[in-house]
Amino acid sequence: YHCKDLSGINGEIRPGIVHRLDKDTSGVMMAAKNDAAHIGLAEQVKEHSAKRTYLALVQGNIVEEKGTIKAPIGRHPKDRMKMAVVFENSKDAVTHFNVVERFGHQTLVECNLETGRTHQIRVHFAHIGHPVVNDPFYGYRRMDFPIEGQALHSKSLDVKHPITGESMHFEGPLPDDFKACIEFAKTYREDKRK
Numbered sequence: 001y002h003c004k005d006l007s008g009i010n011g012e013i014r015p016g017i018v019h020r021l022d023k024d025t026s027g028v029m030m031a032a033k034n035d036a037a038h039i040g041l042a043e044q045v046k047e048h049s050a051k052r053t054y055l056a057l058v059q060g061n062i063v064e065e066k067g068t069i070k071a072p073i074g075r076h077p078k079d080r081m082k083m084a085v086v087f088e089n090s091k092d093a094v095t096h097f098n099v100v101e102r103f104g105h106q107t108l109v110e111c112n113l114e115t116g117r118t119h120q121i122r123v124h125f126a127h128i129g130h131p132v133v134n135d136p137f138y139g140y141r142r143m144d145f146p147i148e149g150q151a152l153h154s155k156s157l158d159v160k161h162p163i164t165g166e167s168m169h170f171e172g173p174l175p176d177d178f179k180a181c182i183e184f185a186k187t188y189r190e191d192k193r194k
Contacts, residue, residue, distance in 0.1 A: 024149020027172035040162025051158040057151035103185035
């Protein structure tokens with residue numbers, strides 16, 4: 001809202017948007033004020049020098065403290081609205097994760113994207129049997145978590161300023177509905193211990 005004229009590279013519908021977030025994913029997003037900045041920022045995303053960090057609340061107990069999911073992503077062979085881990089007509093996809101906290105039936109993970117495929121975190125965690133909580137596409141249909149969409153948040157973004165080269169760090173505060181999901185997971189864990 002500080003800019004009257006954003007970069008026109010993505011047209012009138014998405015002016016200035018350098019990378020997008022899935023519907024119902026909260027957090028930090030990148031927009032460019034002009035075309036030169038847009039090109040510079042998009043190049044960082046393409047070359048994987050922009051660091052994008054996400055928080056995801058996923059189903060199940062991930063045993064490992066950290067890991068890497070390396071599995072190619074392409075269109076789902078039967079449902080063209082979805083993406084899937086497939087080995088034909090796909091692109092390499094790599095997601096690194098660290099466990100932040102375990103709740104018994106859910107795990108809070110921090111994810112860093114090495115690549116940026118459509119629905120990457122959601123597809124990768126569903127692929128390893130730990131779909132993102134409340135994910136309408138890749139998760140379980142009926143859940144009681146207090147959030148409208150998937151429990152996925154774009155936590156932070158680290159880039160170089162496209163003109164000056166200065167290192168820049170941006171963070172998006174965790175929204176109330178995501179915090180409520182974490183509390184719900186803790187309560188569920190405590191209930192199961194009684």
